[in-house]
Amino acid sequence: MRRTAPLLVFLAATGLAACTAADARPPAAPAGITAQAGSATSVHVMWQAAAPADGVTGYQVFQAGRLVRELPADKTMVDISGLTPQTAYAFTVRARDAAGNASAPSATAAATTPAAKAEDREAPTAPARTTGRADGPRAATLSWAAATDDTGVTAYDVYQGGIRIHTAGPTETGTTLTGLQPDTVYTFTVRARDGADNSSPDGPAVDVTTPPSAGQGPGTAPAGFTATASPGTVTLTWTAPDTGRPTGEYELHVNGRPVTVIQFGAGAVPPSGAAGVEHRLTVTEPAGTQWTLRLRARLPDGNWGAFSAERRIVLVP
Structure with a gap:
């Protein structure tokens, strides 16, 4: 027994040292700068x-x-x-x-940096065309038409959900975006920028849907989402995702925030994968109010699925 106690103390001490050893290993250097x-x-x-x-x-x-x-x-x-x-x-x-x-x-x-242009207040024209395609579950390739500017375009900015996510050079009319999520609908727009930081209006929006990753199953995003404003009403239409069961609950986001859950009775819900889901919103906001909308479905396991494409509308009187 007199020899066992020192052994236990030694083991405890070395175990404690192993658990509290300082982390001295640095992370890898950032790539792709x-x-x-x-x-x-x-x-x-x-x-x-x-x-x-x-x-x-x-x-x-x-x-x-x-x-x-x-x-x-x-x-x-x-x-x-x-x-x-x-x-x-x-x-x-x-x-x-x-x-x-x-x-x-x-x-x-x-x-x-380019030369400064004095008193340049004229923004470039918007890129007239935008196309896109998914390159697997986590990447997409975009292309756009070149813009024009009185002093010259210095950059093209790619936006998704109102947030700039990429900047390309003045001679580039395409780029590959990485770090995306599988089974997700992305809505991209492109703006041109000049040397005085004047930005063009958005070019045409393009939807890109990344496919599910291996073993993930069918896509969960509502497809074909549209939003149409009429006096006092906004009409939404979409195709229900193929979840294997009727989908009767959707979460609607307006301007990036969840605002309501749309629920359908069992008899009003079309079969999964069928077209023709429609919902009308009564609106009281003033004419000219701008909305960005998207929605997602409640899945059979209780989780929310992937978001639909985004749609921008302006309320009418």
Whole structure:
């Protein structure tokens, strides 16, 4: 017994040391970094998100070795403003984890700001055409028609759900978007931008539906979603997702927020996969109010499915 006690103390001590050892392993350096001048005084920097296993909690953006921005882990792009026209800049990004470990610097991305244009208040024309296709469950390829501007287009910004998610160069008329979710309908628009940061109106919206991933089963997003405004009413139509059962409950989002749950009685719900679901909303908001709408279905397991495409409408008197 006198020899056993020291052995137990030794095991406990070494076990405690193993559990509380400091995390000294840094995450991998960010990949896929790009830099694109968005105006005479700003550059848009983007990179790929870290793998979940890396435990990244934030990113640091450096310009010529000087820290210029810190961002949380869910942000993988940033506009660096306050720059000088007609100047070359170089950027790198480091990832940080919860223990404070910083990765090695990413590859360097360079961009040169264009010359400033005095008193430029004229926005570019909107890209006249937008097309898109899914490239598997997590990527999509977009293309658009070139825009024109009196001083020249300096960038094209891709928006999804009203949020800019990508910036392309002035000579590019297409791009591949990654990091998307399977079985999801995305509605993309493209805006042109000039050297004075004037942005065009949105080009035509394009819907892209990513397919389910392997083993995920059929898609769960309502298809063919439309929204039509008439005096005092908004009419919604869509095709029910093929969930294997009648779908009688849908959650409607307006301007990015859930506003109501649409429920149908058993006799009013068409079979799963059948076309012709329709619902009318009575509206009291003033004419000219703009809405962005999308909806999703309650699945047989009780969870909400994927969102439909987004539709923008303006209420009428």
